[in-house]
Amino acid sequence: MLDTALWISLALFVVAILLNVYRLTIGPSLPDRILALDTMYVNSIGLIILFCIWLNSKTYFEAALLIAMLGFISTVAVCKYLLRGDIIE
Amino acid sequence: MIRARSWLPIPLLSVLLLAVWLLLQQSVAFGQWLLGGFLAIVIPIVIHPFWEPQAYLKRPFLLVRYYLRVLGDIVIANLQVSRIIIDPRKRANPMFVVYPLELEDYFTITVLASTITLTPGTVSAHLRLDGKSLLIHTLDADDPDTVIKEIHERYERPLKEIFEC
Amino acid sequence: MIGFYTVMEGIIAFFLVAGGVFAFIGSLGLARLQDFYMRLHGPSKTSTLGVGCTLIGSMIYFSLTNHTISLQELLITIFLFVTAPVSAHMLAKCALHQKLPHYERTKGRPEELDEEQEDPDAADRPSTTPAP
Numbered sequence: 410m411l412d413t414a415l416w417i418s419l420a421l422f423v424v425a426i427l428l429n430v431y432r433l434t435i436g437p438s439l440p441d442r443i444l445a446l447d448t449m450y451v452n453s454i455g456l457i458i459l460f461c462i463w464l465n466s467k468t469y470f471e472a473a474l475l476i477a478m479l480g481f482i483s484t485v486a487v488c489k490y491l492l493r494g495d496i497i498e
Numbered sequence: 499m500i501r502a503r504s505w506l507p508i509p510l511l512s513v514l515l516l517a518v519w520l521l522l523q524q525s526v527a528f529g530q531w532l533l534g535g536f537l538a539i540v541i542p543i544v545i546h547p548f549w550e551p552q553a554y555l556k557r558p559f560l561l562v563r564y565y566l567r568v569l570g571d572i573v574i575a576n577l578q579v580s581r582i583i584i585d586p587r588k589r590a591n592p593m594f595v596v597y598p599l600e601l602e603d604y605f606t607i608t609v610l611a612s613t614i615t616l617t618p619g620t621v622s623a624h625l626r627l628d629g630k631s632l633l634i635h636t637l638d639a640d641d642p643d644t645v646i647k648e649i650h651e652r653y654e655r656p657l658k659e660i661f662e663c
Numbered sequence: 664m665i666g667f668y669t670v671m672e673g674i675i676a677f678f679l680v681a682g683g684v685f686a687f688i689g690s691l692g693l694a695r696l697q698d699f700y701m702r703l704h705g706p707s708k709t710s711t712l713g714v715g716c717t718l719i720g721s722m723i724y725f726s727l728t729n730h731t732i733s734l735q736e737l738l739i740t741i742f743l744f745v746t747a748p749v750s751a752h753m754l755a756k757c758a759l760h761q762k763l764p765h766y767e768r769t770k771g772r773p774e775e776l777d778e779e780q781e782d783p784d785a786a787d788r789p790s791t792t793p794a795p
Binding site for chain 3: 410411413414415417418419420421422424425426428429431432438439440441443444445447448451452454455458459461462465467470473474477478481484485488489491492
């Protein structure tokens with residue numbers, strides 16, 4: 410049962426990331442692309458967690474935490490750049 | 499509440515740092531307590547000069563009720579948003595609403611704005627600093643007054659009770 | 664008689680599939696809604712809850728297999744739920760700053776977008792009565 414659930418969930422996450430790539434390529438404006446990238450970070454965290462369950466090891470949790478932090482910081486930094494034309498004032 | 503002292507300028511931040519450190523290390527060994535405690539004391543002292551004065555937590559128990567309510571609303575919000583996204587026949591009625599703020603403190607306004615973003619059909623878009631109002635984009639609403647009233651009753655008043663009264 | 668582990672396996676499977684479904688719906692909203700402000704709703708709420716569900720499932724799984732309470736996922740979940748509204752707010756500010764066009768059925772006229780709306784077709788904007 411767990412294996413089937415794992416595969417269904419993995420497939421859904423992969424399709425979600427493909428949809429993000431679609432929005433990233435056609436996105437008419439810059440904020441659209443940033444939003445697509447931000448969603449991709451979040452979805453990749455989900456993929457890493459599923460991979461951890463599949464491997465039955467917690468080795469990659471630090472990677473997930475780092476992706477969460479870097480994704481947030483980079484989104485905010487790029488937004489700040491678009492808003493002010495400058496990151497650190 | 500723990501009182502602030504000269505060697506412990508921000509007690510809540512210290513407790514939070516210690517908890518996060520122990521969670522990250524996944525152990526409660528004596529050495530980890532020592533190292534975490536050291537970080538929890540040194541970091542607040544270093545960042546204290548550029549830390550803005552925070553709102554004081556008046557009633558911590560109401561905060562627990564608020565968290566539970568927001569948690570329930572997050573699930574409801576997601577079911578609503580999912581229905582709008584999936585159903586191709588249902589046309590959404592998006593709307594911009596200007597929400598007049600009663601809260602004064604920046605920290606409390608931040609909590610309110612985050613709550614609004616996570617809960618049914620609304621994203622806080624812009625904080626106007628002059629008139630103290632919040633621009634909200636809703637995904638599916640008919641009438642701005644209903645949205646304003648619901649947010650006021652459900653989220654702003656409890657927050658006001660917790661932090662300001 | 665259904666054993667304890669079978670029930671827990673069912674719960675974990677439910678959380679994993681629910682997480683996948685929510686993440687998929689959030690990205691679907693990102694891909695197919697009409698304007699930027701509506702697209703913002705999908706990722707900021709639904710994707711976050713999707714990954715949150717997956718993390719809760721993994722928390723139960725590792726707590727059972729390792730026989731200790733696994734709390735690292737809780738840290739990631741809390742971090743995601745705290746930061747998602749902030750980045751959504753920043754992106755919305757960005758979009759308002761760039762005066763991105765909005766879907767023509769949107770009601771309400773924020774003054775942040777006003778300069779763009781002084782064009783002639785502002786007259787035949789949809790009325791503010793609710794659509795049937």
